[in-house]
Amino acid sequence: MDAKDRLRRYLEQRRELGESELVLDSLSIDDVMKMVGAKSSASPTAKSRAQTPADRAAAAPSADGPQAPPSAPVAPPPEPGVRFDQGATTDWREALRNAGAVRPSESLSPPVAATPASAAATGAETSAGAVEADLRAASAMPNTMGEALVTDLPTWLSALELPLGIEAGRLRVIDAAPDVAQLPTLADIAEHVAGCTRCALYKSATHHVPGEGNPTADLLCVGEAPGVQEEEQGRPFVGEAGELFTKILGAIQLSRGDVYLCNVLKHRPPGSRDPLPDEVFACQPYLLRQIELVRPRVILALGRFAAQTLLQTTAGIGALRGRIHRFHGVPLIVTYHPSALLRNESWKRPTWEDVKLARRILDASLSASADTTAP
Template sequence: MNDPRDLLRAYLRQRQELGEEELVLDRLSPSELHALLSNTPAPLAAAAAPAIDRSRPADRAPAAPPMDRVSEHAPAVERASAGLERVDAAPPPPFPGEPETHVRAGAPVPGTTDAPPSPRAPAAYVSAEEISSLPVLAQVREIALGCPRCGLANTRKHVVFGEGRETADVMVVGEAPGQEEDRSGRPFVGRAGKLLDLLLLSSGFSRDDVYICNVLKCRPPQNRNPQPDEVDACSPYLLRQVELVQPRVILAFGAFAAQTLLGTDITIGKLRGKTHKYRGVPLVPTYHPAACLRHPAWVRSVWEDLQRARDVLDAA
């Protein structure tokens, strides 16, 4: 009878020649294998080696040993292959000199293309002196569109700077943008704006021939009354608009616009009907078109005030 040790050695030699680096013996326990190999070796009998199983590719994972053949003292990896123990390999350490990167949950992975763009830097604060030195309306407008001078910069949708003919004889000044104006970025575009257009036309003023703006360039939340600090922050823009347009008459629509420009708290009912002055420019105060929508009888008074502005122009 052939020596089992010779058969084992021949088998192992053939598996090594086939390129296998690992071998699982499913008929011998570790203790039995140790006892077999510890005996004095006998002469090698290659011809008696067991036949090679050609039905299983050499690169296929070997079958796990039967559970009853695995000793409780076997190494952890060997016992895990029999399903007795789970081995969790530790993750490899980072490369030398390469710090670990910790990414916040939900944040894009560094180096990927789906990372959001960097937030736009806030606009720089421009002083009233700098605004007053700007030579053209386009530059004043550019500064105003990114204005951070008051808290309304945090709630507005659009800055409503103003529009119209830059050499107009008539400048229309309102209080502040409303919801429609904040959405579109244009002054007097809602129902009140349509009524304003009709009132101007009735007095011979086309919207295309006048310059329209507001005391405030940003909408106060919920259309509340402008606050003193907001008026102070926005006044350099209005002043520069008046200086650059150089109108021959100013139409102040609404109590707030008239009181702000004239620096008074007199009611609009007492201010209207007269011609005042704003920095040397004739100013005619009248009711706001939005107030006329609530009080249609005031339309007649606005028309009369517009006629007064027409007389000022004709006299000049």
């Protein structure tokens, strides 16, 4: 594996975690990916999903191979001693320049030295501090819906002594879409989705994928968007990734029939690309109403878009997992999407830890409920 391949692989992993900028600079990961000849029109999440033959044909590279953007200069050969793979250069900014990763109009000047007031956000605490700041900022956002956020943890949840995360309680379906808020059952939601024109996805979709499972499930699992096989069958979490997730559920003694499964988007984006912000916004009321009707004890958010949509944050999965978040008081656990595990097996162990955590919280909730109803 040469230096550029290593750089591509590193950037793909960082982008999978929801990061969009390189540390210490405002240079976009997509910009760097383009400069080194990697496709960057969609994230690895989108690339991982199965595609139709037409999708693959449209996305196929030309015979000449990947092309650099018109504005990108031809990269000069690296200077002696400048290597990404061995870190021989003393200035990584110069290494990026030598790889053609910076346009002429951009610079990679060193960051301004921190003042005493900002010193806590520098040095070894840069990434950890940024994570904490993002979580705090998301939790502290004003409640624009006029609904008070829950601040006190129930006793059974406090007893678990687990790290806390974001407390989300700003989104209400009644404010986002009154018509959706009036739908009385999950079947009514499915019927409404079938005729939905809230965004442009209905124009290219061949089938809607509203969700399925136990309508009174204790665990509600939220994915990102339907893939090709999910669209064909009208069911979420099918195909190879779905089979893997079924096994994951089985490992914590749950079946598909025990839980409720749904996605942030109810129609497949063309080419199985990542959801766009306007599509997430348009489809959000359906997801919120599904959660209201199911009334789960625990929510499992699978993938970056599911987590960020529910928690209203830009933090990546690496920052969000391992914590108890809450959505309108319901404990919410974040983990990787099953399709990501097919690309990177090293994420299977942390995913296993996450689903065990979700099961632990679920069992604690059920036990607390049994105690309160016992004579």
